[in-house]
Each structure stands twice: as structure tokens, then as C-alpha cells.
Amino acid sequence: MILITGASSGLGAELAKQYSADSQPLFLTGRSEDKLAAVAAKCKSYSRSEVSQQTCQLHNADAVASLLDVLPSSPKLVIHCAGSGYFGELAKQESDAINVLIENNLTSSIMLVKDLVQRYQDEAVTVAVVMSTAAQVAKAGESTYCAVKWAIRGFIESVRLELKGKPMKLVAVYPGGMATEFWQTSGSNMNTASFMTAAEAASMLKQALTATEHGYVSDITINRS
Amino acid sequence: MILITGASSGLGAELAKQYSADSQPLFLTGRSEDKLAAVAAKCKSYSRSEVSQQTCQLHNADAVASLLDVLPSSPKLVIHCAGSGYFGELAKQESDAINVLIENNLTSSIMLVKDLVQRYQDEAVTVAVVMSTAAQVAKAGESTYCAVKWAIRGFIESVRLELKGKPMKLVAVYPGGMATEFWQTSGSNMNTASFMTAAEAASMLKQALTATEHGYVSDITINRS
């Protein structure tokens, strides 16, 4: 079974559709009950396998535990797409929005990965954590967004060291320049016409998430051409 | 005037003592009223200049604003030493302690720097942000600590790009292997006998924080030898 977070829109929703087209059993989570139900309904229409969904506030450790408690089995793959954006010159950013940004990105990622490690570190579970190319460089106008993305990168690279020799694997994914609702709702007026669609990013990520007996693709950066 | 955060102990307290020995006017802040008062009293005993102090919860934007409102003048130098540690294997970390770690390090740094930029970006104010070598590498047993330190690094490097051409300057400071109370109170049982003392780190940082007409030392890493 594949667990996808942030599945109610964007890359998460596209991954859900593409994996369901392969009839992979899915468990979807997101914040919005209605949007999540709509994505799940579409997936069920493609798939000969089980598609389940449940909302979750991932920054809340108890909510994460409740989510993982209801999974019917250990996921073979978790794709953590949940996250949100907030942009603009630092001097004009709002404190409340910064706190939400930290919760939605950093706190959520830590609470989810922590619980996954506690439960599954000795099983062959792959956890792909979707960040952004903003985790790799500094950007004017994205100071707090870069902050939370750099944080997740440092976190994932550290946890990997703790998991050395264990069957659980962490894959770091860095998409850049993807056109999703995200940009419209986050205060950026970037022109996204030449950006990749979420469907394009999903298809590349799905293909690149590959492994063999002794190895795996551990880090994937996807850029617009 | 020099504003020092985290001045009630460790590197911040040592910097306060060493700058007061030079009779630099100081404004000290920290979380513990008693410890802050004790450090300030010691500084006043050395200094022929003003030494003021006020406690502040830096992760709270309103508290930061109240602190900066009472400063008698624009600081020529801010040394942001405040922060806390939390260590150990991820699977054994507590959610509450992780939330405190994020607040004390990441949220505090963002709220402080945001307000400093709003007030002083067009003045010759130098803001030295003390992180850790944990901002530069991944470490097993320090996953959440690395997360918040990488975050501050990505944040500072991004804000720097926004300040390009302005007189305000950000200096990034990365100390590694310093022996302070920090280690005793943070769940690590590292043997710190050969570590630098906070006084040593303070004296090196004070000396390396230098500038000329057209340039400045923008990044300083201090390591034990």
C-alpha cells in the first residue's frame, strides 16, 4: 500500500491518480475533507485496488499516530507531499502566516517521519519526502520558505544517518518550478506558464523512484526545462 | 550600543562580559530574569558605560517589538546568541520538546530578524546570528537540532539577498564544540572536556567580527582545535 500525504491537490493528487491508474492500493491524506474525497473518488474510478482516505493535521503528533493506527498494513512506500508556501520580502511577512508555514512544513515533516521511524524502521518501507529546490539554495523573497525547506533537508539527511543499515529508506525529492494552485494561493505572482504541470512532475517522480537489490535512487531533483 | 540576545548564559553572557570590559554600552536580553540580572550586574561592575537588560520571549513577535521599542538608540551591533538544544535518536524524541526547540531557535530567529530588518535595514546595523556547525552538516542524534539550524542558515542567506546594497549587514556565525551548560541541560552526554569554553569562543568571535569601508567578515566558523 502507498500512503500519500498532501493528496488533496497538486503533486500529491496527481501521484494518487497515476498510482491508481496502475491499480496500486492507496491510502490518501490531506487537510481538506472535500477535496480529499474528490481525489479519492477519481482514483477509485481508475483502480481495481483499494483506495482509502482520512484527513490529518500532520503537525499534531497525536493526529499522525491516529492516522498511522488505521492503516491496514505497513505501507511499502510513503510519499510525503504535504506542505504550503508563503512568499514575499521578509519585512512584509506576517507573524501568523510564518507560524503556519513552520507548522505545515517543518513540524508536520518531523512529526510524520518520527512516527514512521518508530513504527517501521525495521521494515522495507521507503519514505519519499517532497521538498523543493528552495531547500538547496537561498532566494530573495522566499526567506521563510527557504528556512523551512532547508530545515527538512537537514532533518532528512540526519535521520538517514540514524537509519544506516536499516531496511527503511528515506528518499529526498526536490521539485522546482511546478505550476500548481500553490502559487496562486501563496502571495506570489510568478508567471507559471512555462512551468511543469503537477502531472508532469508526478510522472517523472513515479518513474525515478526506483530501487534494486543493493541500491536505490536516494535523491531526485526535478526542474523545468 | 550592542544588543545581545541569549545573554543570561553561555556565549551570550561571555560576550556581554568581554564587551563591557571594553566599556561598550550594552543592552542584554534573555529568558531568565534572575540570570540576566546577575550577568548585567557583573557587566556593570566592569564597564564605564550603560548596561541595560530586559527579558524577552523572542519567538513572540509582539514581545520582540516591545523589546526593540525600549532600546535607547539603534544598535550598531546585534549579536543573536539565543537558542536551545535538544538531542537524541529521533525515535526517542518527545513532540513537546521538538516544538519548544523550533520556537527557541527558528521562530525566535525569524521574529527577531524580521523586526530588525523592518526597523533598521537602511542603517549601518550589523546583525550577527550565532548558529552552530550543526547548520552545515547532517548529524545522527541531532536530526531536529540540525533541522532548526539549517533553517536559520537558509533564512539568513536568503534575507542577505534581500538586503543587497543596503547598509544593514548579516553575519553568520557557526561555533562547533563549545562547552556550555547547554550540553548538560539538553540530554546529551557528550564529554566536553576538550571543548572550547564559551569565553574562548566569545573572544574569537569578538575579534573576527570586523569590517572596513568596503567589506566585512560575513561568515565565521569557530571550531575546537
Place this chain on the structure above:
Amino acid sequence: MILITGASSGLGAELAKQYSADSQPLFLTGRSEDKLAAVAAKCKSYSRSEVSQQTCQLHNADAVASLLDVLPSSPKLVIHCAGSGYFGELAKQESDAINVLIENNLTSSIMLVKDLVQRYQDEAVTVAVVMSTAAQVAKAGESTYCAVKWAIRGFIESVRLELKGKPMKLVAVYPGGMATEFWQTSGSNMNTASFMTAAEAASMLKQALTATEHGYVSDITINRS
């Protein structure tokens, strides 16, 4: 047509075999005429398409030009696998071997990529440059090897900035822990029993080298599990 450098052994030879099994037209190059001929013969036995080969000393700009002059058409994909290793404590390394290491890795990569950019920057040519995880971290016992690999990384990331908006694309590939003859001939006595085989790395790389209309996988790290 796909141009593969370093095709006489290791990852390059495996990629040649796997692409020829798909009947992709290939042009193979390497330093050893005999080994290259043997790999090409095997590829021809699988493939319904053209397989050509020619030796080349890639650190020599004129030799690179001669190689590219004889290509029957623009390659759609170049996979630059050529390189060599040299390991051990710095104090015990030999100057001559260091000079060879620089030539085989850094000089070769610059001369090849320079000529490819001159010829094909305005065509849809993808150039995948295979480095190593030694391009991403510092390692004791691998100081000069890290030097040349960091160099290629900084070079490729810079050239990418020059190619922004052009159809030519550079893909950075970082394999870690692969078991090839390389280790036996380079002075390392690392136990490579649990390492990926070159065939495994080749199959993952071949799969992850993917693109869509507006995007492509630009950076791929492959690690042993």
C-alpha cells in the same frame, strides 16, 4: 544516438549493454581499444541498431573534437561515465598519480562538456555527467578524489546557469558505493561485497533519466541500500 564515455568498463559498459538491449543506436568511447571493442561486440550481439566505437583521450581538446567530428548525427543523449579513482591518505599520495587523476576526471569533463556546448547548445541534447557521492561530501582518505569530483560539480552547476533557456540540458548523476574494477585498481581495499553492481546502478540511472514536455530529472543520487 546515445554517446557513452568510459564505455569500456564499469557503469559505462553496463549502460551500453542495457541501451543496446533496447536497440538504441550507440556510439561508445573509452581509453582501451581492446576492452572497448569487446563491449561493442557484445552490444552488437543484442542490438538491431548501429553500435560504433572509437577510443579517445578526453583530456585532450583536439582528441575530443576528432571524436565528435565523426559522430554520424547529434546525439540525443550523452552519458559521460569516464573517470578514474585514486585514494589514500594525502601524505602518501604520489604527485604523478594526482596529475593523472586531475586529467582523467576534471580536465576530461571540462574539455568534453566545452565541445558539446559549442556544438549542441541550441539542440535538444541531454548530457548526463556521472560523478560520485564524493562530489557532495568531504572524505578522509579521498582528498584528491573529492577535489576533482567537487570541481566537476561546481563546473556543471555553473554551465547550467549559462545554458538557462537553451534546449541542451545537463543532468548531474551521483552514484555512491558501486562495486566495479575501479576499486581494485585504485589503491583502495574497501570491501565491496554489499555494494551495488554496476548493472544495478545502470538500470536505475537508465530509468531515472526521464523528461517531460516542460521538465526533466536534473540531479540523481544513487546509493547502496
Place this chain on the structure above:
Amino acid sequence: MILITGASSGLGAELAKQYSADSQPLFLTGRSEDKLAAVAAKCKSYSRSEVSQQTCQLHNADAVASLLDVLPSSPKLVIHCAGSGYFGELAKQESDAINVLIENNLTSSIMLVKDLVQRYQDEAVTVAVVMSTAAQVAKAGESTYCAVKWAIRGFIESVRLELKGKPMKLVAVYPGGMATEFWQTSGSNMNTASFMTAAEAASMLKQALTATEHGYVSDITINRS
């Protein structure tokens, strides 16, 4: 005694003047006999201590050995400033100039540091290696320059790991935006009017190169303001 490479011009020459003004015994080296003699003569006019000089082609391991053989004693500090620049779009760079760039920067640094480590690793010798901010980021128009500077960084960080626990220390220095003859002779038409002078960079570096019993400033970035 302080050994300074690249002492015939730029930062190296300025460091020589400033240390000789403190009457530190100096040993200067560079490629140009005449310019080196002129700098040494100026230094001797300030200093009450010994100032010696000898030309050296640092990319040649034997020449490095000859240089170090004539030092009257172990240097307490080596400041390696030697290097050269070469800029411009990759497609327009000349192969010969690239080979010279690699020799003057990467090969020289490896051969010098290798011999210093062989001789002095068990002594309290500090080796400050001056690179550039081009060692920290990728830059269009500086692909081969970034290559050699990234190489030196990866090399130094790796050798540091080999020296762990030894008294020899490596300090990494990254100056950015310094106005020296360098720019005029390297094919760049950058306007350097607001850049730091080499004298400014030298004074900041001299001050920041500090150490205490248990610690030292290990990495210093100097930027124009």
C-alpha cells in the same frame, strides 16, 4: 615565521606588508622574481625582522619541496594566496588557458598542502588557504574558475578530516569582490569600483585569523559591503 604564497601582488602582497609592519619574520614566494623582490624590499623597509623570498612554481611538487627545504624553521603560519583567474562563457574559453587555470589553482594547492602535511602535520602549524566565494556557489561566466575553487574546498575539507586530532590546522578563507590586478588580467570587465581593496581584505583576514587554547577560527568569508 610566516610563509606567504602569491606574495608578489594582490592579497598576498598586502598581507606581507601588514605582517611586516608588525615585524613578523616572513618568507615570501610568488611566480615573478621582479615583483616578489619589490614587495620584499618594501616589507624590509617596515620590519625589524627577517624578510626572505624565493620564487616557486607551486604546481611542481619538486619545486615545492625545494622551497620548503630552504625555510629556516617550521612556519607557524602559512597563508596560501597564490592562484589565478580565467573567466567568460564556457563555449569561448581556450583549452590552454583552462589547463593553466587548473595548474595555478588546483594542482598548486594540492602539491603545496601535501608537502606541508608531510612535513608539519605533527606541529602547531596553521595553513590558511585563500580561495574565493566562487568556491561556495555556481556562477555563469565562471564555470572553470568555480570548478577549481570548489575543488580546493572539497580537498581542504577532506584533508581536515585526515588531520583530526593533530596540531596542524587548516583554515579556509573565502574572499568575494576584491579589486586586484587579477580582474584586469583575467578577461573579466567587471566594474570593481565598489569592491574591497586587497589592503582591506588583508587587514580583515589578519584580524580574523585567531585562535585560543582549545579553538580556532576555521572558516572565514569576507565580502564587500
